[in-house]
Amino acid sequence: MSSKASHDIGWIGLGRMGEAMAARLVKAGHGLSVWNRTASKADPLAQIGAEVVTDKAAMAHCATVFTMVSTTDDLKDILFGAGGVLSGNARPKRVVDMSSISDTGSAEIRKGLTDVGVAYLSAPVSGNAKVAKAGKLLVVASGPKAEYDAVQPLLAALGRAAMYVGEGELSRVWKIAHNTMFGVIIQSLCEITLMAEKAGIARHVFLESINQSVLGSMYTRYKTPALVNLDFTTTFTPKLLLKDMELGIGAAKQFGVVMPTASVTRDSIASLAHQYPGDIDFSVLLLELARSAGMKLEAENVKVGDGL
Numbered sequence: 001m002s003s004k005a006s007h008d009i010g011w012i013g014l015g016r017m018g019e020a021m022a023a024r025l026v027k028a029g030h031g032l033s034v035w036n037r038t039a040s041k042a043d044p045l046a047q048i049g050a051e052v053v054t055d056k057a058a059m060a061h062c063a064t065v066f067t068m069v070s071t072t073d074d075l076k077d078i079l080f081g082a083g084g085v086l087s088g089n090a091r092p093k094r095v096v097d098m099s100s101i102s103d104t105g106s107a108e109i110r111k112g113l114t115d116v117g118v119a120y121l122s123a124p125v126s127g128n129a130k131v132a133k134a135g136k137l138l139v140v141a142s143g144p145k146a147e148y149d150a151v152q153p154l155l156a157a158l159g160r161a162a163m164y165v166g167e168g169e170l171s172r173v174w175k176i177a178h179n180t181m182f183g184v185i186i187q188s189l190c191e192i193t194l195m196a197e198k199a200g201i202a203r204h205v206f207l208e209s210i211n212q213s214v215l216g217s218m219y220t221r222y223k224t225p226a227l228v229n230l231d232f233t234t235t236f237t238p239k240l241l242l243k244d245m246e247l248g249i250g251a252a253k254q255f256g257v258v259m260p261t262a263s264v265t266r267d268s269i270a271s272l273a274h275q276y277p278g279d280i281d282f283s284v285l286l287l288e289l290a291r292s293a294g295m296k297l298e299a300e301n302v303k304v305g306d307g308l
């Protein structure tokens, strides 16, 4: 534990995603100073050689500060709040935020940072913590191109690819679009799986056939074990998915695009988030939809691959 941050690279936010991502940088040989609100979550990083910092304001001494937290308000709090990264005299060169937040919130954060001479890159990701651990995360960034070029090797070390999509908050729009489809696909996948099961096709057989078909994807493959064996160990909560579906609906209104499928899915995920407000995987949607179809599901206890 240290009250100083002595490395050039800092990482704030060691939840499910942040821990897996920060560990990739350490394992790639980068010196890393880390801070997390719940200090115990930094233990796995300390064990592999990261410097655990006790004071988040000290993270301002790092040239590059990565952030991976829950919402726009959390990020504002960490940067601009009492005792936050910008509360002292020190300033990092840049902040690279990898959380999934709104484009408008991100634009406010960009203004707050650039006003005090700190550059900002928005860099959300595709993939869950397991995908991150397997080195298969996709990073999509926007902001000043020179800033992207400066951190591109770090972003590339986080996963299988890093892409630049343009200026400002375009990567936020990308992520909102991505997660809207993410919600719509799980909704549809659960619906058709239940229909097939009620007709008599075992879940593992049906899902494996979808995975082998033109419709199969990394996503359908890595959700298959959860759906077959009713293992709802959290990768992403209903509450976080609801946040993203709301962002999708907001963006549809902002840009004047009609998204009926996303709207129906948003309502379904809202009901799921009320039913399951805590720490459980969003694929528990299967149980909720089964209930409304009058079905009682059993775990099939079949070993199926997750494609990772």
Ligand SMILES: NC(=O)c1ccc[n+]([C@@H]2O[C@H](COP(=O)([O-])OP(=O)(O)OC[C@H]3O[C@@H](n4cnc5c(N)ncnc54)[C@H](OP(=O)(O)O)[C@@H]3O)[C@@H](O)[C@H]2O)c1
Pocket: 013, 014, 015, 016, 017, 018, 036, 037, 038, 039, 041, 068, 069, 070, 071, 073, 074, 075, 077, 078, 098, 099, 100, 101, 125, 126, 127, 128, 129, 235, 236, 237, 240
């Ligand atoms: N899970 C996924 O599959 C996935 C995939 C892609 C993107 N994302 C996005 O990545 C972000 C993180 O997701 P996650 O699954 O890693 O969530 P998580 O496990 O709930 O972690 C959230 C992190 O944010 C920190 N945090 C939240 N509010 C804070 C505050 N006010 N001050 C300080 N720290 C705060 C938490 O600190 P504590 O440990 O103290 O609570 C924790 O480190 C979200 O924006 C999510 O939408 C998630």
